[in-house]
Amino acid sequence: MLTRRLALAAFTAAPFASLHAQGAWPDRVVSFTIPFPPGGSADLLARLVADRMGPLLGANGRVVVENRAGAGGTIGSDLVRRAPADGHAILLGTPSTHGTVPALQPDTTPYDPVADFTPIAILGRAPIALAVPTNSPHRDPQALIAWLRANPGAGSWGSSGSGSVGHLAGELMNLSAGGLRAEHIPYRGGAPLVEALTKGEVQYGWEPLGSMAAAARDGLFRIIGMGTPARHPLFPDVPTMQEAGVADFAASTWNVMLGPKGMPPAIVTRLNAAANQVLAMEDVKARLASAGIDAVSDSTPDSTGAFIAGEFTKFKDIVSRARLNLAR
DSSP states (O other): OHHHHHHHHHHHHGGGHHHHHTOSSOSSOEEEEESSOSOSHHHHHHHHHHHHHGGGGOTTOOEEEEEOOOGGGHHHHHHHHTSOSSSSEEEEEOHIIIIIHHHHOTTTOSSOTTTTEEEEEEEEEEEEEEEEETTOSOOSHHHHHHHHHHSTTTOEEEESSTTSHHHHHHHHHHHHTTOOOOEEEEOSSHHHHHHHHHHTOSSEEEEEHHHHHHHHHTTSEEEEEESSSSOOTTSTTSOBTTTTTOTTOOOEEEEEEEEETTOOHHHHHHHHHHHHHHHTOHHHHHHHHHTTOEEOOOOOHHHHHHHHHHHHHHHHHHHHHHTOOOOO
16 A cells, blocks of 8 residues: 555656756746837736746746847747746747748748647637728728729738738638739838838728727727627627638737757746636736736647647648748
8 A cells, every 4th residue: 555655656646757856936037028119918918927927936936028029020039939947037928920921931930830839828819800991991891892892903902011910810811712812012020010001101000909908099090890700899890800701811920938958847837827827816817908818717738839830730721822031
């Protein structure tokens, strides 16, 4: 009986063996890298999570956000990829860092978005929204698509940059609606795209809802379509693209927590539990919802890894079908 108890105790303690081998964790600040400049919905999410998550990690728990921008998020992502896998370096991953840029530029992206990282948790999701200037005659996606079909190549549309999730969403609409043709104008971020829509420089634009919600509520332009399967509570009167007849359309933006490849499972489990606990807090959910982000508080490391792999596959398919080839 004693032997069986000892064996059971050893089995139960196994996941924490690597953690104990390193001593108490964390024994210094955990660096949470955001691979983009400060500001924006991703930055807001990461800072909320970092502030609340630190105390949940123990007496020495402290999570500090560091912005390492550049090259579509790949500079900061590669920095974390090359960091020691001891749980003191984590990353905020996005569709850009772990979807669109690696799909568009596989030869120049310095990492494999699936194989080179340890998945920890899904933090949030948000719709990609279709918007038009206030003076646009198109009141819904059907009208816009009908005009684009009748005027191939005559329209122009904007995104927050070549390779952004808005860019790939626009290409997906072109494909899913039967081969639309319009000029893509990449802007240098969400704020310039919002300004372009406000001034009527483009016929329409695709961008995460978090970047457009406030300006749309102020009447600077109109949101006419959502990329998610269900309508969003911030804009309940705006139809989804599937409701508008684009049956194969599904696009959203998301944020995940990742670490370097080979992190100890016990540390991954603790980070996942802490992130889920923070994202289940009512005030955190409300703050994120006001920015157009839906908090996710039930992911596991395994479900996070499967999600990233599925999204990367989807973006590679869009790139292939649209025959996109972007040079950095």
